[in-house]
Amino acid sequence: MGARSGSGKVNRAWLHDHVTDPYVKLARKEGYRARAAYKLKEIDEALQLIKPGQVIVDLGSTPGAWSQYVRRRFAPRQAGSGGAAAGALDGTILAVDLLAMEPIEGVDFVQGDFREPEVLAELTRRLAGRPVDLVLSDMAPNLSGIASADAARMAHLVELAIEFALAHLRPDGALITKAFHGSGYSQLVAQFKQAFRVVKPIKPKASRDKSSETFLVGLGPNLTSIQGGKRA
Numbered sequence: 001m002g003a004r005s006g007s008g009k010v011n012r013a014w015l016h017d018h019v020t021d022p023y024v025k026l027a028r029k030e031g032y033r034a035r036a037a038y039k040l041k042e043i044d045e046a047l048q049l050i051k052p053g054q055v056i057v058d059l060g061s062t063p064g065a066w067s068q069y070v071r072r073r074f075a076p077r078q079a080g081s082g083g084a085a086a087g088a089l090d091g092t093i094l095a096v097d098l099l100a101m102e103p104i105e106g107v108d109f110v111q112g113d114f115r116e117p118e119v120l121a122e123l124t125r126r127l128a129g130r131p132v133d134l135v136l137s138d139m140a141p142n143l144s145g146i147a148s149a150d151a152a153r154m155a156h157l158v159e160l161a162i163e164f165a166l167a168h169l170r171p172d173g174a175l176i177t178k179a180f181h182g183s184g185y186s187q188l189v190a191q192f193k194q195a196f197r198v199v200k201p202i203k204p205k206a207s208r209d210k211s212s213e214t215f216l217v218g219l220g221p222n223l224t225s226i227q228g229g230k231r232a
Contacts, residue, residue, distance in 0.1 A: 054092070070136075098111070
């Protein structure tokens with residue numbers, strides 16, 4: 001009974017924080033599916049990475065807030081358009097997630113596990129040889145509570161995102177990926193520095209104060225990494 005009571009208090013506290021969260025309120029007002037849109041917005045406004053006409057891949061896209069943000073950057077929202085921008089789309093958005101995602105106009109969605117070779121092959125097929133300007137990854141594993149195991153799973157996802165980015169990015173392209181401070185974080189930063197010419201860790205204000213998440217931004221794939229990897 002004590003455990004249930006404690007769990008109930010935690011759940012009530014989380015619900016209170018969620019309901020009163022200013023980014024949750026703003027997402028509802030502006031039609032975003034999740035408050036995560038404002039994390040990407042902050043990063044984009046700081047670095048000016050998203051521009052009309054680009055090819056952008058959104059890894060771990062569901063429920064779709066990051067794809068929505070990109071959609072609006074490609075085609076400014078019109079009155080009465082609802083959650084996503086409407087109108088002509090100047091650019092390409094390719095999204096993938098293990099979970100289903102409610103359709104977003106103009107977003108090409110692949111449902112499947114990004115860790116599986118056949119899903120990677122399908123993404124490559126849909127790109128049809130087009131170089132990618134920006135790879136977004138908000139992927140995170142289901143956490144077990146075992147720090148070492150969770151860190152290893154997170155590192156694997158980041159490594160896959162780096163590998164995909166090196167295989168498909170333009171020479172001036174970029175990768176944004178979620179990471180968590182803690183075990184293995186310094187190793188992930190080191191991998192980014194090996195793979196990209198410029199690396200910027202960013203903790204958006206929209207990230208919850210209690211969260212250990214940060215975002216690693218890699219700018220300009222390192223030519224040595226590409227030659228030794230996927231695009232030699």
